[in-house]
Amino acid sequence: MRDDAEENNATGAVGPAADLSLHQRILGDIEDRILSGEWAPGFRIPFEVDLAAQYRCSRMTVNKALTQLAKTGLIERRRKSGSYVTQPRAQSAVLEIRDIKLEVQSLGLAYGYKLVAKSRRRSTAEDRRHLGLTLPTPVLALECIHFAGGRPFCAEQRLINLAAVPDAASERFEEEAPGPWLLKRVPWSAAEHTIRAVSADDRIAMALGIVVGAACLTVERRTWSNGAYVTHVRLIYPGERHVLVANFTPSQPK
Template identity: 45%
Template sequence: MSPSSRSTTSKSKPTLHETIRSAIEKRILSGELKPGDRIPFEHELMESYDCSRMTVNKAVTELVNKGLIVRRRRAGSFVAQPPSDSTMLDIPDIQADLQQRGKAYSYRLLKRRIRNARKTRNNEMELARNGRLLDLVSLHGADGKAYALEQRLISLETVSDAADADFSVSPPGTWLLDHVPWSQAEHRISAKAADEETARLLDVEIGSPCLVLERQTWHDNLPVTHVQQTFPGERHTFVGSFSHKF
């Protein structure tokens, strides 16, 4: 038996409620179900999966807890509206966030090189300005599982000290938050299917839905970093808290 075959057969089979939850989650993260769309009624899911109401309710409750759907009395369950951009403006420290939640954090630097900006990439030219870029790829883990694949570029024109930092020990996001106060940030959240390399590193199936966070930050109008973080969709959700005053 090949190593890949052993790996496949050793994985535990998901329970029925996990299968239902995952199927709905994939439809949401892929964009098939959009914010405001109703998911199937519980009795419809019971018929489709030939299971009890308790099993369906458990799957739906997990989706509610992850912030992907909302329940409306007598109307059903609907795909949640994404939080307003203002709730995502903070720059998270993955290491600190996981440790505060009681998770066992791990980190591995996969690639480090200093290079010129690619002239075909306008964002890289703007980030590098007249200098070079530090190109880093790393993997964050939580409780022994892959949590996020990070691809980051740092402007050495703006942050020259980054060239000498030991990012095999300290995650670049944590280091930047400690050394370079940011004054402006732009971000974009999207969904994509995991390609072969991403799937291998995150230990998910090829084509699995992933959440992608792209962010660029500036300090006093000088570009600091551009980062793309890819999270396994079934293991992560972005949550923001906000209130409305009448």
């Protein structure tokens, strides 16, 4: 039986690639295809015998790479059926304000972000209801999409109270999402979460790449600082790919 070094020589690899063991090269190739979205969740990975022929190596080397990918949760190995790209399920803590980028990276997927729309306006009645305002004041309205492995992960609809955060008016929000930008600049003192199940309308279905009417999980959050509401955000996730988690302990008897 050939070892990995012999298998590297069989491929004719030279330079830096030859320094990697063959199973690591196979591992990296498959991982890149999954994280880039080329191999989407549910995609059946080529059989071991086919990968062994492609890389001119033993099935044991291929098996070693696939076993490692299964341990990381990127693929699922099914007996007599093959190996499939798994459907990641993100978990959000209900009582925490988490960076969506960290949520995506915790799944082992590449994060992406896109600003879809941005407008400064005089607050509407609905804006004032969301932000707890009594007088018409300027607000910044933002729509963003967060991506995981090249696929839409979450749609964000956000209002920022410019009376509380005037610097937001001049921020472009093209490189950095508004959530982490706010967390770094405005110390929040309290937050309120509202969680709903909704059906995707045309707008949300297009943003998330799902069918109209698909179940979605919506998290609405308001944060305030020193008695003034800073922002209201609505985060919309495809329901089948997201769960919410809350940790708690029993109350202590008095």
